[in-house]
Each structure stands twice: as C-alpha cells, then as structure tokens.
Amino acid sequence: MTEAMAPAIEEEFQPSILVFCCNWCSYAGADLAGVSRLQYPVNVKVLRVMCSGRVDPYFILRALELGADGVLITGCEIGDCHYISGNVKAKERIERLSKLLDQIGIGSDRIRLEWIAASEGTKFAQVMEEFTDHITNLGPNPLKGSETGGG
Amino acid sequence: MDKENVKRLISDMGAHDCVECGKCTTVCPVTRFNPEFAPRLVVVKALAGEEMDLSKDSDIWICNTCEICNNMCPYEVDYSGFIRGMRGEASREGHEPDCSQGGLLHAMMRIMANSDLPQKRLDWITDELKLADKGDVFLFVGCLPQLDAIFEGRNLDLVETARSAVRIMNRMGIEPVVSPIEKCCGHDLNWAGDEKNFIKLMNHNVQVIKDSGAKTVVFPCPECMRTFDLDYQDFLGDFDFEMTHISEFLARAIEEGKLEFPENISISTTFHDSCRLGRHLGLYDEPRKVLTEIPSVELVELEKNRDAATCCGVSGFMSCNSTSKVMQMEKMQDAKRTEADVLVTPCAKCRIHLDCSTRDETPVDNDLINIPIMDFTVLVDMALRGKLQIPDAQDKEARMEDEKPE
Structure with missing residues (x-):
C-alpha cells in the first residue's frame, strides 16, 4: 500500500470548479464560512454576481468549454430573492x-444549483466539500485540452 | 485586418461592379427600420479601403444575410457573401457578434466541433418509427433536439419535424438512416465568421454520410440544406450523394403518386419563404406544389412572397435587436391579414423567432398577430394521417396568465 500511495498523491486529480455566488445570500454565506474559519476545498473559485438570475446559461457552457470541471450556481432560497424572482x-x-x-x-452532473442563505456558512462549506468530491469522482472535463474557438 | 484578403473578397463578390444605384437599400429589411445601415454603404466603405476598417464596424453584424439585396442587384454583387467574408476577417481579429441567447448556440457548436462526446441525439425516436442502420436515404436531423432543449418552455416541439419526416418516408416504404454521431452543420458558425470550427464540423458530417453509404440525403431544415449544398460543396467539390430538401422530396413523391391524402378538415394556409430555402436555394415552387396538392389545404399568398418575402428578423442567432422585433411584427401582421388559418414555415428557426416576437408584451394589438405557426413537414404529415387540425392561436393573455410566477 505504501508504494502505491506516493505516486497516487502526485497524480491525484484536482478539479477546478467555478462557483457563481449571488451578492445577497450565498456570497454572504461564503463570507460567514470564512470568518467562522470553516475549512473547504481550495478547488472552488468563487465569482460574485448580483443575483443567480444574472447567470446566463452561456456563462456556464463557456466555463465548461474552457475546461472547468464543474460549475456550481448558488443563490437565495426561493421567496428570498433580493430581486423577487431572479x-x-x-x-x-x-x-x-x-x-x-x-x-x-457533457452531462448535467457537472453543474448544480444550490440555495445557500447568508446565515448558512456551514452549509456553504459543506456544499463545496460535497460538490468537489462529486466532481473528483466524475473525473476531468472531457473538453479539457481540446481546442476551442471564439473569444 | 488583412488588406489582401479584403481585396480578394471585393473581387470575388463582384463588389467593383456596384454602380451605387441603391436598389439593394430600397429592399433591405434592416434599412427600413434602421436607416443607418445600408448594404451598399458596407461595400462602399470596403472600397474606400485604407481609411475604413470594416472589421470593427457593427454594420457587418447587423445584416441578416437574407440575400434580398443580391436578388435585387442588377450587377449581381454578392452582398451577403461579402458580409460573411468580412465577418471571417473580423472574427480572426477577435471581434464577435452580439449573439442572442448570449452565444449559447455558438458555444454548443464549438464544443461539438472540438470534441467527440457521446451525444444523446436520438431520444425523439418513438416505437412507431421505422429506421435503418444502413440504407439509401439519410435523414439529416440537424440541431432540432438541441434547439428543443434550449427553448423548452415554449412548447414548440421542434423534433416533431424529424418524426413527421420519418413517418412520411415510412409511408412511402422508405426506412431512413439517422445517425447518433452527426453534428450540427455549422451554419451559424459559418455566418459568424468562425471558419476554423465550421470546417471541423463539415469534415465530420461529410464523413458520417459517406460512411452510411447513403445515396440521398434529405434535410428537413433549409439551413442545413444550404450549408451542405452550397458551402460544403464550395470547400470539398461536388459530392457523389444527392442532397434534397424535404419539400423537393415530397413534391417528387406526390408527382410519382407515392403519397395519397385522406379526407381532412379544410384549412387555409399561408407560406413563409424562409430566406435560406427561397433566395439562397431557389426553392419556391416545391413547397407550394406540396401544399396545393393536399386536397383540403388552400394556399393564400402573403403580400410579399417568393423572392420578395420579408425576413423573420434574425439569422444565425446573431443580432436580435429592436429592428428584428419590428420585422417580426410586420411579418405576423402580414400573415394575419391574409386571413389564413395558419402560417406555414419550413424553417425551425423562423418558427422560434416569430413565436418569440408574439410573446409577452407586443407593440401591436394581439388580434393583429395571433395566427398560429406550423412547420411545413408537420403539416404534411398530419394531412397524410387525416389528422389535420389548426393549432391554438397564440393567445397572449391566456399564456401570460399561465406563466405568471407564483
């Protein structure tokens, strides 16, 4: 077992995951996770948008086209949206x-939508943990390394 | 911008022959509502050369490439071809069109061009449809399943076109081949100037058809037909398989007496000549012949028909703007004025755009535009099954009530 472990760690797949956080709930949730010093994987890259309704399907497909292994979209609970119905x-x-x-x-399991409220720092950390595990198990994006056009 | 390329474009498309008579401008559907644009001006700017860098000009993206200008030009200048060439130049410099749907469709096509992921292309097939793995006739379904996914909430059921085509062929004793690995024809990328990815899609699709051993390829979509017939053959030389649009295919079958129509309720239709089918491919008579051969169907012509037909407003999912909306309103009002029961369109994208224009708030009264839109192939199939019926008109108020968030 010991001999298998050393190279395994070296070659372990580290997914890169894009997370869209809405300004009013999920980003505040991420903040709370931070100030509460909760640990979550470093694979997630958080991108703040004003509302989950701002996330055009094109953004998600473009991220996948450019090689993101997973895309997570987070927003306020239904009924809590700052802009009513975003x-x-x-x-x-x-x-x-x-x-x-x-x-x-590409498979719909590479994207996920989660509602995370501003008070749910723990949930934020948990969701990041779960989704990273899920994407790690799925393996790399099949488009990674392929040549893509457009700007 | 590569000056040599522009020079070559100017001579290839016959732009030097332009005598600036402005006839193209008088018919251009974009100019009517956006006076700052004129096909002639684009060419004049290009001829001015040095001072004008057309690749940065938004004019080249506004054009709908409907070819009504080419049709009108007494000196046969290929304005649309010129615009497409300029888009190629612009795209090489990193300029992009404003795409409707944010560019989702173009991204999807780029993904298809650059990967061989296992697609779920054939989910639309039902048990009644008889298909073959190898055969003489290949049905090129194109993007219908993907468009259905993207426009799901609209209840357009675009793949019904493919189902109808198979049903009609089965009735004629033909079991068509459909491929799970065919890809989008690349029409939209081609017109957005993305030649690199277009060529990848082209090579793949041609190989798929050659491998199938088919002698005839039938296209339910005018855009796929145009792309294969004109653009692919431009690059690769003449193919040894025959390409035919479903309207040609049906017109021939009716002539040969292979299709008999049972009794139906009688309906009156009006036909929208989509630009790709009409002006690009010159297929005006075939769809009309099919429609008039159906005993219970009456054909009323739109005021502007055949090569003078107006546009659905958007081409290649680019530049959907206020001009497009006005064009669509005009089209729907024209159709309503004919007092026909349905507007028949051969193009799935025309249907998407015209349906879109009648949704939500419209600038004109609902009564002036509420004519149902039907696909050409679907209508013929319904008539063959004796199940012809008029779909519900687009009752805007009822629909807005349905779609209100809770």
Whole structure:
C-alpha cells in the first residue's frame, strides 16, 4: 500500500470548479464560512454576481468549454430573492441547460444549483466539500485540452 | 485586418461592379427600420479601403444575410457573401457578434466541433418509427433536439419535424438512416465568421454520410440544406450523394403518386419563404406544389412572397435587436391579414423567432398577430394521417396568465 500511495498523491486529480455566488445570500454565506474559519476545498473559485438570475446559461457552457470541471450556481432560497424572482428564473434556466448538457454529452452532473442563505456558512462549506468530491469522482472535463474557438 | 484578403473578397463578390444605384437599400429589411445601415454603404466603405476598417464596424453584424439585396442587384454583387467574408476577417481579429441567447448556440457548436462526446441525439425516436442502420436515404436531423432543449418552455416541439419526416418516408416504404454521431452543420458558425470550427464540423458530417453509404440525403431544415449544398460543396467539390430538401422530396413523391391524402378538415394556409430555402436555394415552387396538392389545404399568398418575402428578423442567432422585433411584427401582421388559418414555415428557426416576437408584451394589438405557426413537414404529415387540425392561436393573455410566477 505504501508504494502505491506516493505516486497516487502526485497524480491525484484536482478539479477546478467555478462557483457563481449571488451578492445577497450565498456570497454572504461564503463570507460567514470564512470568518467562522470553516475549512473547504481550495478547488472552488468563487465569482460574485448580483443575483443567480444574472447567470446566463452561456456563462456556464463557456466555463465548461474552457475546461472547468464543474460549475456550481448558488443563490437565495426561493421567496428570498433580493430581486423577487431572479432565482426562479435561474432555476428554469439551469433545468433547460441540464437537458442540453445531457444531449451534447457533457452531462448535467457537472453543474448544480444550490440555495445557500447568508446565515448558512456551514452549509456553504459543506456544499463545496460535497460538490468537489462529486466532481473528483466524475473525473476531468472531457473538453479539457481540446481546442476551442471564439473569444 | 488583412488588406489582401479584403481585396480578394471585393473581387470575388463582384463588389467593383456596384454602380451605387441603391436598389439593394430600397429592399433591405434592416434599412427600413434602421436607416443607418445600408448594404451598399458596407461595400462602399470596403472600397474606400485604407481609411475604413470594416472589421470593427457593427454594420457587418447587423445584416441578416437574407440575400434580398443580391436578388435585387442588377450587377449581381454578392452582398451577403461579402458580409460573411468580412465577418471571417473580423472574427480572426477577435471581434464577435452580439449573439442572442448570449452565444449559447455558438458555444454548443464549438464544443461539438472540438470534441467527440457521446451525444444523446436520438431520444425523439418513438416505437412507431421505422429506421435503418444502413440504407439509401439519410435523414439529416440537424440541431432540432438541441434547439428543443434550449427553448423548452415554449412548447414548440421542434423534433416533431424529424418524426413527421420519418413517418412520411415510412409511408412511402422508405426506412431512413439517422445517425447518433452527426453534428450540427455549422451554419451559424459559418455566418459568424468562425471558419476554423465550421470546417471541423463539415469534415465530420461529410464523413458520417459517406460512411452510411447513403445515396440521398434529405434535410428537413433549409439551413442545413444550404450549408451542405452550397458551402460544403464550395470547400470539398461536388459530392457523389444527392442532397434534397424535404419539400423537393415530397413534391417528387406526390408527382410519382407515392403519397395519397385522406379526407381532412379544410384549412387555409399561408407560406413563409424562409430566406435560406427561397433566395439562397431557389426553392419556391416545391413547397407550394406540396401544399396545393393536399386536397383540403388552400394556399393564400402573403403580400410579399417568393423572392420578395420579408425576413423573420434574425439569422444565425446573431443580432436580435429592436429592428428584428419590428420585422417580426410586420411579418405576423402580414400573415394575419391574409386571413389564413395558419402560417406555414419550413424553417425551425423562423418558427422560434416569430413565436418569440408574439410573446409577452407586443407593440401591436394581439388580434393583429395571433395566427398560429406550423412547420411545413408537420403539416404534411398530419394531412397524410387525416389528422389535420389548426393549432391554438397564440393567445397572449391566456399564456401570460399561465406563466405568471407564483
């Protein structure tokens, strides 16, 4: 076992994960996780947007096209949206994009939508942990390294 | 911008022949609502050369490439071809169009071009449909399943076109080949100037068809047909398989007496000549022949029909703007004025765009535009099954009530 372990650590797959956080709930949740000194994987890169409704399906597909292994979209609970219904729209869009991802072979399990409130620092850390594990098990994005056009 | 390339474009597309008569401008659907744009000006700017860098000009992205200008030009200048060439130049310099859907469709096509992921292309097939692994006839389904996923909430059921095509062929005793590994034809990338990825898609698709051993390829989509017939053959030389749009295929079958229509309710239709089918491919008579051969179907012409037909407003999912919306409103009002029961369109994308324009708030009264839109192939299939019916008109108020968030 010891002989297998050394190279295994070297070659271990480290996914790169993009997380869209809405300004009002999830980003504050991430902040709370930070100030509470909760540990979560370093694979996630948080990108703040004003609302989960701002996340165009194109952003997600573009991230995958450019080689992100997973994309997580987080927002306020339904009913809590700062802009009333942005998260409802985000939910619809993600559902549609999931079908497209299944169809073109990337697979909808590389994206996920989660509601994380400002008070849920622990949940934020947990979700990051879970999703990173999930993507690690899925393996690298099949598009990684492929040549992509466009700007 | 590579000056040599622009020079070559100018001579290839016959831009030097432009006598600045402005006939193209008088018919351009974009100019009518956006006076700052004119096909002639684009060419004039290019001819001015040095001072004008067209690749940074938004004009080249505004054009709908509907070819109504080419049609009108007494000196046969290929304005649309010129615009496409300029887009290629612009795209090499990193300029991009404003894509509707944020560019989602173009990204999807780029992904297809650059990977061989296992696609789920054939989920639309039902048990009643008879298909073959190898055969003489290949049905090129194109992007219909993907478009259905992207526009899901709209209940357009675009793959019904593919199902209808198979059903009709089965009725004629043909079991078509459909491929799980075909990719998008690349039409939108081609017109967005992304030649590199377009060529990848082209090589793949041509190989798929050659491997299938098919002698005839049938396209339910005018854009795929145009791309294969004109663009692919431009790059690769003439193919040894025959390419035919479903309307040609059906017109021939009716002529040969292979299709018989049972009794149906009688409906009146009006036909929208999509730019790719009409002006690009010159197929005006075939769809009309099919529609008029159906005993219970009456065809009323739109005021602007055949080569003068107006546009659905958007091409290649680029530059959907206020001009497009006005064009779509005009089209829907024209269709409503004919007092036909349905507007028949051969192009799935025209259907998407025209349906989009009648959603939510519209600048004109709902009564002036609420004519249902039907796909050409679906209508023929329904008529063949004796199940012709008029779909519900787009009752905006009822739909807005349905779609209100709780």
